[in-house]
Amino acid sequence: MAVGKKVCIIGSGNWGSAIAKIVGANAAKYDQFDTTVNMWVFEEMIEGRKLTEIINIDHENVKYLPGHKLPPNVVAVPDLAEAAKGADILIFVVPHQFIVRVCDTIKDHIKKEAVGMSLIKGVDEGPEGLRLISEVIKGKLGITMTVLMGANIANEVAEEKFCETTIGCKDKVNGPILKELMQTTNFRVTVVAEADVVEICGALKNIVAVGAGFCDGLGFGDNTKAASCGVADLITTCYGGRNRKIAEAFAKTGKTIEELEIEMLNGQKLQGPATAGEVNRILKSKNMVDKFPLFNAVYQICFNGHPVTDFISCLQNHPEHK
Numbered sequence: 001m002a003v004g005k006k007v008c009i010i011g012s013g014n015w016g017s018a019i020a021k022i023v024g025a026n027a028a029k030y031d032q033f034d035t036t037v038n039m040w041v042f043e044e045m046i047e048g049r050k051l052t053e054i055i056n057i058d059h060e061n062v063k064y065l066p067g068h069k070l071p072p073n074v075v076a077v078p079d080l081a082e083a084a085k086g087a088d089i090l091i092f093v094v095p096h097q098f099i100v101r102v103c104d105t106i107k108d109h110i111k112k113e114a115v116g117m118s119l120i121k122g123v124d125e126g127p128e129g130l131r132l133i134s135e136v137i138k139g140k141l142g143i144t145m146t147v148l149m150g151a152n153i154a155n156e157v158a159e160e161k162f163c164e165t166t167i168g169c170k171d172k173v174n175g176p177i178l179k180e181l182m183q184t185t186n187f188r189v190t191v192v193a194e195a196d197v198v199e200i201c202g203a204l205k206n207i208v209a210v211g212a213g214f215c216d217g218l219g220f221g222d223n224t225k226a227a228s229c230g231v232a233d234l235i236t237t238c239y240g241g242r243n244r245k246i247a248e249a250f251a252k253t254g255k256t257i258e259e260l261e262i263e264m265l266n267g268q269k270l271q272g273p274a275t276a277g278e279v280n281r282i283l284k285s286k287n288m289v290d291k292f293p294l295f296n297a298v299y300q301i302c303f304n305g306h307p308v309t310d311f312i313s314c315l316q317n318h319p320e321h322k
């Protein structure tokens with residue numbers, strides 16, 4: 001009898017837990033997957049209990065996705081190398097700032113022929129400029145990489161509200177398998193070959209979302225917000241995402257991004273400000289900062305103490321309008 005492909009989810013935050021609902025259900029449903037899905041959980045204590053124990057006994061990630069049951073075949077594992085060992089499909093879904101450490105921890109323990117799928121929105125600064133997170137993972141682990149990105153706010157996906165997502169997969173073999181693993185009636189998957197485009201759009205929209213939050217916090221209207229907004233994930237993120245929410249509070253309260261993240265997100269992590277920093281340094285090295293006034297303004301406000309009230313001038317003085 002053929003043995004089903006073993007799946008490991010690396011990460012168990014807001015999105016990792018929502019995706020565990022889907023992956024757990026599909027792994028149990030389809031023969032081509034092993035029913036048991038390991039989920040690496042960064043261990044922490046919640047009211048005197050280990051988070052892994054809570055997930056394995058109560059089947060709920062009470063900290064990062066409260067109110068949603070996870071399938072019982074999703075097993076929380078606190079040891080990262082142990083969780084990833086023997087997996088055929090590795091789903092990477094940690095905040096982007098932790099990915100290098102994650103890869104270093106698992107690199108001697110994973111199957112060489114495993115396929116990775118990154119759900120991480122962010123970028124890395126390589127020596128020659130921007131590096132995609134999937135490239136970082138591939139560089140560290142040497143495995144085939146794919147990505148999954150979309151307008152997918154985790155809580156809405158967990159509530160099974162309809163949405164679409166895109167898998168970027170450069171080869172023809174892995175696309176259909178990954179689609180079967182991820183797709184449900186209310187989470188519709190398109191597979192495309194342009195994986196790099198899928199990933200870069202997913203990463204950069206978080207900077208725009210911070211800008212949208214500034215607009216809301218400063219009391220501008222929907223037209224103003226739309227001036228910084230594109231399609232799909234941008235629309236979603238500019239209305240419903242955490243980056244937007246924190247940026248609005250930043251503009252209204254004068255507190256720092258770090259203070260607000262701690263106060264409002266209960267351990268969840270923003271990707272937009274960090275991505276603005278990484279992208280700014282990359283643009284600087286290529287003398288291209290002036291071509292991206294919105295990205296630059298978000299960076300200056302988040303990191304260099306520029307007043308948020310100046311934010312809109314970056315749109316008023318956009319080079320395209322000259």
Ligand SMILES: NC(=O)C1=CN([C@@H]2O[C@H](COP(=O)(O)OP(=O)(O)OC[C@H]3O[C@@H](n4cnc5c(N)ncnc54)[C@H](O)[C@@H]3O)[C@@H](O)[C@H]2O)C=CC1
Pocket residue numbers: 011012013014015016017041042043064093094095096098119120121122152153154155267268269270271
């Ligand atoms: N939440 C959402 O709606 C969506 C998130 N994403 C992306 O998915 C990625 C992961 O986001 P979330 O699952 O929402 O995470 P999150 O924002 O809920 O982050 C918290 C997670 O980080 C872990 N963590 C904290 N310190 C750590 C450390 N030192 N090392 C490793 N892990 C640590 C926590 O244990 C927890 O699992 C991000 O790149 C995000 O942009 C993508 C689509 C939707």
Ligand SMILES: O=C(CO)COP(=O)(O)O
Pocket residue numbers: 121150151152153154206209233236237240241242243244270271
């Ligand atoms: O990526 C997301 C929606 O597609 C989530 O965005 P936030 O991290 O801003 O909540």
